[in-house]
Amino acid sequence: LCSVMTTDKAGEVFNNYRAGNRNNILQDIPEVDRLVSWMTSRSPEDRPDCAQLLEDSFFMSIQEVGNIKSLDMAQQRKNVLNQEKKEIEEKYKTDMENFAKEQDKREKEYLKIIEEKEREIQIRQGEQDRLAKELQAAAVRKQHPRTMEAANQQGTDAVLTTTLGTNAHRNETNSEPGDAKRQENMLDSALSAAASGRRILKSHYNTFLRAIEPDWKVDTVKRPPKEWENWYIEDWRGKVALKGRGAPNKPGQFLRSNSDGSVDLTGAHPKDCPGALWKPRKNDNNTWSFLSVHGKWLSANDNGSVITVGNLDTWEQFWLENW
Known part of the structure; x- marks a missing residue:
């Protein structure tokens, strides 16, 4: 508290407080006058301690004002964060829309x-x-x-x-x-x-040879052929390479025979992978069979598995259809 007064007046006020007499200098501010009179009581026992001052209505009102200001600052900060969040969400939405358009174009x-x-x-x-x-x-x-x-x-x-x-x-x-x-x-x-050409291979069981390219596997499925049942049979002058159709931005994989009789897919080019080449045979019933480099025939089982076997029988015959 600061009140403007002359030196003489200040001395008078100070002496009055020391003598326990009241002053009228703060009479226009009753709440302050009360607090100052209490704090300057002549007897120390009548003066408040710190705990009592903090619980006084004067300081409680100041604390409430401070709390209100703190709440206002917190709300302002919250508003700023919400605005930043909104801007980030709008930018993300715009970026995703642009990305989708670019993907559609590609x-x-x-x-x-x-x-x-x-x-x-x-x-x-x-x-x-x-x-x-x-x-x-x-x-x-x-x-x-x-x-x-x-x-x-x-x-x-x-x-x-x-x-x-x-x-x-x-x-x-x-x-x-x-x-x-x-x-x-x-x-x-x-x-x-x-x-050679764009072919679908249909087995004796009316199933279709499928390239499961994400898993590098081969099997047969009994349903109308889709993209994974579409093959490119490439002509290699006496032999052929069976290549899956592939996916956008990803080339197809080649059907490969292994020495243990298993069949899978490989990304290696046939010129570097002999197991990816097959010798075709045209059968009397207009079906086709394919002989691996290991001397075994491509075979489709009734459980959907695909292997190579030594004997040429009905299960090793396929009808070639165009797609």
């Missing part, structure tokens, strides 16, 4: 690339089919010109059967062994070309 671009690649594969497949037929016809014409007309009437299977028979005859008579080997290679190339 997906459309990827699908466009896939469509272009598929068109290229279709064109290449048509060229390979045409070349295979020409090679087959040329082989028959070279060895047995008279069978050409019958082969044209009966189709590709007749050409293959006739040519295989001719090769067998040549091997038995040991005439022109070099030509026989070349002819065998030509037939293998024709088979790999005929099997």
Whole structure:
């Protein structure tokens, strides 16, 4: 408390307090006048201690004002934090919307690339089919010109059967062994070309070969084929590589045979992984079988598992369908 007064007046007030007399200097502030008179009581026993002062109404009112100010500051801080939170949430929402738009754009671009690649594969497949037929016809014409007309009437299977028979005859008579080997290679190339393309492999159990690419596994499923049942069969001149369709921004994986008879997927390229190459065989019932580098046939079991086995039977035969 600070009251402006002259030196003489200050001395008078001080002496009055010492003598226990009241002063009228604080009469306009009754609450303060009461507190000062109490604190300057002549007898020490009549003066308040610290605990009593803290409980006095004068100091209690000051404390309440301080509490109110503290509450106001806390509320202001809370408002600032809420505003910051709102700004962060709005920025996050905007970033996520922009990210989603960018992803949609990339997906459309990827699908466009896939469509272009598929068109290229279709064109290449048509060229390979045409070349295979020409090679087959040329082989028959070279060895047995008279069978050409019958082969044209009966189709590709007749050409293959006739040519295989001719090769067998040549091997038995040991005439022109070099030509026989070349002819065998030509037939293998024709088979790999005929099997290649965008294919779905359907087993004896009416199940479809599936590439579970996230897990690097292979099995068969009994339901309408979807993306994971779509394969690219690549022509490797007498052998083929079966490649899964893959996913956006991720190339497909290749079907691989292992020496223990198991079958899985690999990301290794067939030129670096012999187990990813298979020799195709066209069966009499128009199904196809695939021989691994380990001399075993791709086989589908009724429990959905896929392995390789030494014998060629019904379970090792697959129908090739286009997708």
